[in-house]
Amino acid sequence: xxxxxxxxxxxxxxxxxxxxxxxxxxxxxxxxxxxxxxxxxxxxxxxxxxxxxxxxxxxxxxxxxxxxxxxxxxxxxxxxxxxxxxxxxxxxxxxxxxxxxxxxxxxxxxxxxxxxxxxxxxxxxxxxxxxxxxxxxxxxxxxxxxxxxxxxxxxxxxxxxxxxxxxxxxxxxxxxxxxxxxxxxxxxxxxxxxxxxxxxxxxxxxxxxxxxxxxxxxxxxxxxxxxxxxxxxxxxxxxxxxxxxxxxxxxxxxxxxxxxxxxxxxxxxxxxxxxxxxxxxxxxxxxxxxxxxxxxxxxxxxxxxxxxxxxxxxxxxxxxxxxxxxxxxxxxxxxxxxxxxxxxxxxxxxxxxxxxxxxxxxxxxxxxxxxxxxxxxxxxxxxxxxxxxxxxxxxxxxxxxxxxxxxxxxxxxxxxxxxxxxxxxxxxxxxxxxxxxxxxxxxxxxxxxxxxxxxxxxxxxxxxxxxxxxxxxxxxxxxxxxxxxx
Numbered sequence: 001x002x003x004x005x006x007x008x009x010x011x012x013x014x015x016x017x018x019x020x021x022x023x024x025x026x027x028x029x030x031x032x033x034x035x036x037x038x039x040x041x042x043x044x045x046x047x048x049x050x051x052x053x054x055x056x057x058x059x060x061x062x063x064x065x066x067x068x069x070x071x072x073x074x075x076x077x078x079x080x081x082x083x084x085x086x087x088x089x090x091x092x093x094x095x096x097x098x099x100x101x102x103x104x105x106x107x108x109x110x111x112x113x114x115x116x117x118x119x120x121x122x123x124x125x126x127x128x129x130x131x132x133x134x135x136x137x138x139x140x141x142x143x144x145x146x147x148x149x150x151x152x153x154x155x156x157x158x159x160x161x162x163x164x165x166x167x168x169x170x171x172x173x174x175x176x177x178x179x180x181x182x183x184x185x186x187x188x189x190x191x192x193x194x195x196x197x198x199x200x201x202x203x204x205x206x207x208x209x210x211x212x213x214x215x216x217x218x219x220x221x222x223x224x225x226x227x228x229x230x231x232x233x234x235x236x237x238x239x240x241x242x243x244x245x246x247x248x249x250x251x252x253x254x255x256x257x258x259x260x261x262x263x264x265x266x267x268x269x270x271x272x273x274x275x276x277x278x279x280x281x282x283x284x285x286x287x288x289x290x291x292x293x294x295x296x297x298x299x300x301x302x303x304x305x306x307x308x309x310x311x312x313x314x315x316x317x318x319x320x321x322x323x324x325x326x327x328x329x330x331x332x333x334x335x336x337x338x339x340x341x342x343x344x345x346x347x348x349x350x351x352x353x354x355x356x357x358x359x360x361x362x363x364x365x366x367x368x369x370x371x372x373x374x375x376x377x378x379x380x381x382x383x384x385x386x387x388x389x390x391x392x393x394x395x396x397x398x399x400x401x402x403x404x405x406x407x408x409x410x411x412x413x414x415x416x417x418x419x420x421x422x423x424x425x426x427x428x429x430x431x432x433x434x435x436x437x438x439x440x441x442x443x444x445x446x447x448x449x450x451x452x453x454x455x456x457x458x459x460x461x462x463x464x465x466x467x468x469x470x471x472x473x474x475x476x477x478x479x480x481x482x483x484x485x486x
Contacts (some may be wrong), residue, residue: 060114066250067243067275068108075099075112078232081119082162082209096199098210100170102217103236106276109213112236116211123155123206129172131217132189140173148196163206165239170212171219191223197229222415228373238274238374240368241267247275251282258285258298266302269347269364273309283304284328303348303477307362308347311354319358325471326391327351327359330401333390334361334383335481336459337452341379349466351476358401365476374421381448382455384408389452390463405482409448413441 062072081088081095088095095414101109110126117124127147132140147165155163167173177187192265200208212230214220224230239247245267252263270278284305289297319327338345338361354360363383369376388402414437419427422440429437456463465484470476476484 004098013063046485060111060118062112062115062119064250065108065111065115066246067239067244068112071103071112071234072115074232074234075101075116076119077202078234079116079120079209082122082207084185085207095207095281096209097197097228098212098230098232100217100225100230100233101213101236102215102233104238104274105240106274107236108275109236110166110168111275112234113164113213117164117166120162120164120209122164123151123158124164124166125151125154125212126168129167129169129174132173139263141192144189144192144196147377151208152206154256159207162209164209164211165441166211166213168213170214170224171216174212174214174220174224176219176221177223190224193239194223194229214313238272239278241271244273246271246280246474248282251279252297255282255286256296258296262299262302263440265299266306269303269306269362271368274334277309277401281309281341307348307350307360310362311360313397324351325467326395326399327401328471329390329394329463329467330387330399331359331361332463332470333386333388333456336390336463336466336485337386337455338363338383339481339485340455345410346478346481348475348477349470349481351470352474374416377421378444378448378451381409381445382452384412385445385449385452386456389449389456390467393453393456393460393463409445410441413444414442417441 028245045201063075065072078096078099081093085095101112103109113126114124116122125147132143151163155161173193177190183215200210201350217225217233225233244462245263248263248266249260254258257263266281270281273281280303281302285297285301288301288304292301294301318324328351331351335346335349345363347362349359349361351359372380384405387405388398390399415430416422417424417427417432417437417440418429422444424432424436424440462485464483466476469480469484473480
């Protein structure tokens with residue numbers, strides 16, 4: 001068809017020139033249109049990274065991924081449709097077309113997709129959702145068609161029976177249709193993805209499996225995540241303590257540890273860390289050891305790295321003596337209240353500025369916890385309020401350093417109300433009037449404020465001892481803290 005159009009156009013131009021018509025404007029317009037067409041074609045071409053170039057460590061195995069045992073088992077079960085097609089066919093099972101990995105950033109969704117390619121001996125092509133979106137109409141849809149076509153070609157070229165297409169940040173590409181009112185290109189691109197997934201057949205060779213990753217599954221179009229497209233959702237959550245220890249073990253295999261048993265303690269103190277955080281933690285600990293010209297990495301390096309990952313690097317600026325004293329009492333208030341309401345919870349405290357904080361008290365939970373009673377939430381409120389109350393008991397007033405603590409207090413009190421643990425009973429907090437919700441939260445906070453003041457007054461001697469030592473020594477670990485409480 002293209003040859004016919006080009007030939008006809010040339011013949012028409014020659015004919016017009018012969019009969020004496022000035023064809024210069026027509027040639028100029030044709031030149032502009034050809035350049036625009038070439039530009040669109042260039043924009044539509046997508047550079048894909050396959051097994052040999054896009055992924056450096058293609059031999060990644062599921063055994064090399066820590067903290068995601070449940071997700072790995074669920075993913076392996078789904079991949080058996082690729083590894084054992086004959087048995088699947090005998091049972092009359094339809095192979096899965098798509099697997100959606102859902103979880104917070106840094107939890108290993110991309111690693112799982114890479115390991116899946118290794119596990120199934122498949123060609124692996126990786127792309128990000130943003131790579132398909134352009135301002136030019138039709139470019140995104142063309143890129144979708146192209147990447148599916150390229151995946152099949154690469155599989156045949158590599159003599160593979162399977163191809164895995166991994167799309168990271170799927171929410172950019174697969175957001176609910178109509179949510180981009182000013183840009184229909186998003187909807188056209190998503191429609192093309194839906195068409196391509198519908199066209200996948202269990203009898204085709206090579207067999208295609210689509211793996212998507214997102215941390216905002218609520219934004220995805222329902223047509224994309226229905227059965228028959230993304231058939232299965234695999235939750236990739238934050239690792240528990242056992243998982244964190246395994247991740248640390250993986251990332252310290254090439255590092256000289258003074259004692260590998262320290263990883264158990266660090267795993268306990270890093271509740272809420274993702275795999276990416278833990279990799280950064282191991283790297284920072286090694287950097288700190290190198291700065292000190294230490295031949296091995298010991299516990300102190302890991303603890304310092306935990307503080308750095310959470311709060312940031314130490315700052316050169318130093319507050320005045322009066323301000324340091326106030327910060328010392330503030331952090332000591334947190335620590336004393338935490339230890340006496342929840343024994344064993346204090347890990348360390350410091351008045352060395354880091355990031356936006358002038359000081360902080362770090363807690364180390366004994367076990368990972370995901371459910372809380374009202375009493376446990378009230379304990380957290382007491383600890384959060386203790387910094388301001390400690391300042392008030394020593395200086396007779398409070399400071400702006402408690403602003404973030406108060407934000408946390410309000411959040412916890414709202415959690416009590418929303419969970420049906422307040423005097424209001426079971427409520428829908430979205431249907432509750434703002435005035436009623438405010439009054440209930442204020443009542444909870446007032447009660448906890450009185451309790452906090454009572455705790456700190458009763459332990460004022462210990463509070464002063466810890467604060468004075470903290471101001472002098474700048475940092476206190478748990479052993480020193482417990483000595484002062486005695």
